[in-house]
Amino acid sequence: MAETNSIANLFDIKDPHIKIEDKVEKKPYKGQIAKVIFGTLSYPFKACPSCGVVNHSTQDMIKHGFVNTTIHLSNIRSQPVLLKLKKQRYHCKHCGATPTVTTSLVDFGCFIAIDNKRYIALELAEEQSMKLISKHLVVSDYTVSCVLKKTGKSLSPHDQSLPEHIGIDEFKSVKSVTESMSCILMDTENGTLMDILRDRKQAAIRDYFMRFSYEARQRVKSITMDMYRPYYQFLKGIFPNAEIIIDRFHLVQHLNCSLNKERVRVMKLIKTSRPTDYRKLKQLWKLILKNREELDFNNYQSHRLFDGLVTEKMIVNYMVSIDDRFEKVYRLINDLKTDIALHNFKHFEKDIEETRKYSLPRQVRTTIQTLQYYLPSIENSLKYTLSNGVLEGTNNKIKNIKRSGYGYRNFDNLRYRILITQKLTVKANKKIRPLLFEEEERAMKDAA
Numbered sequence: 001m002a003e004t005n006s007i008a009n010l011f012d013i014k015d016p017h018i019k020i021e022d023k024v025e026k027k028p029y030k031g032q033i034a035k036v037i038f039g040t041l042s043y044p045f046k047a048c049p050s051c052g053v054v055n056h057s058t059q060d061m062i063k064h065g066f067v068n069t070t071i072h073l074s075n076i077r078s079q080p081v082l083l084k085l086k087k088q089r090y091h092c093k094h095c096g097a098t099p100t101v102t103t104s105l106v107d108f109g110c111f112i113a114i115d116n117k118r119y120i121a122l123e124l125a126e127e128q129s130m131k132l133i134s135k136h137l138v139v140s141d142y143t144v145s146c147v148l149k150k151t152g153k154s155l156s157p158h159d160q161s162l163p164e165h166i167g168i169d170e171f172k173s174v175k176s177v178t179e180s181m182s183c184i185l186m187d188t189e190n191g192t193l194m195d196i197l198r199d200r201k202q203a204a205i206r207d208y209f210m211r212f213s214y215e216a217r218q219r220v221k222s223i224t225m226d227m228y229r230p231y232y233q234f235l236k237g238i239f240p241n242a243e244i245i246i247d248r249f250h251l252v253q254h255l256n257c258s259l260n261k262e263r264v265r266v267m268k269l270i271k272t273s274r275p276t277d278y279r280k281l282k283q284l285w286k287l288i289l290k291n292r293e294e295l296d297f298n299n300y301q302s303h304r305l306f307d308g309l310v311t312e313k314m315i316v317n318y319m320v321s322i323d324d325r326f327e328k329v330y331r332l333i334n335d336l337k338t339d340i341a342l343h344n345f346k347h348f349e350k351d352i353e354e355t356r357k358y359s360l361p362r363q364v365r366t367t368i369q370t371l372q373y374y375l376p377s378i379e380n381s382l383k384y385t386l387s388n389g390v391l392e393g394t395n396n397k398i399k400n401i402k403r404s405g406y407g408y409r410n411f412d413n414l415r416y417r418i419l420i421t422q423k424l425t426v427k428a429n430k431k432i433r434p435l436l437f438e439e440e441e442r443a444m445k446d447a448a
């Protein structure tokens with residue numbers, strides 16, 4: 001019996017009602033050669049599963065042959081290991097039913113061992129196509145997609161608790177979604193994915209959050225988002241105690257966008273009159289958008305568009321001097337970007353206020369007005385360390401998953417796969433930042 005037990009041990013068959021035979025055979029299986037082991041599952045029913053009568057003796061239930069099943073236990077180097085399991089069948093003398101005994105090795109009516117499914121789920125957490133998984137693990141596409149759905153569902157937020165700090169961002173979704181932009185929800189405090197929504201329409205987001213109790217929504221302390229007016233109003237209604245934080249990354253993006261439009265305006269202006277300067281503005285756009293404080297002013301290098309040796313700083317100074325208004329806008333945008341980088345809201349507010357004193361191109365004025373509208377929330381952006389950048393890598397992951405293949409025309413499948421990738425393998429001990437920049441800066445000073 002010792003050897004029999006060692007086969008059971010080897011494949012982690014812990015069900016005490018299964019007797020494993022002392023033999024291993026080989027057999028073709030789905031284009032591979034499978035190892036086959038043999039076992040019998042038998043135990044007396046306590047009661048008939050059909051009519052519920054207690055099974056006292058053979059007067060109630062009698063043995064009634066076996067049902068032969070094959071269970072895909074696991075793989076050894078891509079070679080499937082199958083268990084040919086004979087399951088005891090009974091006959092109930094009271095109701096005539098012929099129930100078969102069951103094992104915790106598999107889900108009811110399924111032939112893939114639960115352990116094996118867990119393994120498939122772990123494979124789904126890696127960046128690879130589902131086709132490849134089914135090929136490597138010698139299971140059907142259907143099995144992989146069942147595991148995807150089941151695991152994905154189990155990882156969806158289903159209880160009545162919400163993170164205290166939620167971030168809302170959007171990402172380009174699958175083709176079938178009419179609006180093509182989907183919504184990503186995250187816990188901005190610990191940097192984990194919360195969920196993914198099919199579309200970013202107000203109604204969809206409201207429906208999603210309204211499923212949670214009022215108490216749960218009341219406990220939410222902050223929502224981090226882009227400057228997007230439709231959300232701004234109604235999110236306050238859904239989360240009565242939450243402060244709205246404008247995501248710093250998006251804030252800087254809006255400023256850069258405005259600066260870039262100004263660069264393009266100047267380019268058009270000088271296209272025929274100053275072709276060399278036009279080329280400089282056209283080709284060196286990255287330097288224009290680079291933060292003023294980060295421009296290099298030490299390294300003198302030759303540049304094909306400039307005479308003599310120049311630094312980054314000199315190049316930018318020259319370009320912005322081409323047009324007065326451009327120079328003014330460059331200074332303003334960079335003052336604001338610096339205020340954001342230094343988390344200095346008082347300066348930010350003051351710099352915005354100052355703009356009233358001079359004229360600005362209309363599109364820059366519009367940007368400034370937008371910032372004014374969101375000012376209370378921008379104050380939060382410079383106060384709290386929370387940001388939607390915690391899931392920065394996620395958009396790339398989503399892209400890779402979509403590229404990796406079939407099945408994601410269906411949004412639910414894409415959502416399940418992303419939940420599995422992000423949630424199944426828990427990143428251990430992720431360091432949580434202090435919530436306030438003030439605290440963080442104090443901690444850094446103390447450490448120094």
Ligand SMILES: [Zn+2]
Pocket residue numbers: 048049050051052053092093094095096097
């Ligand atoms: Zn019965």
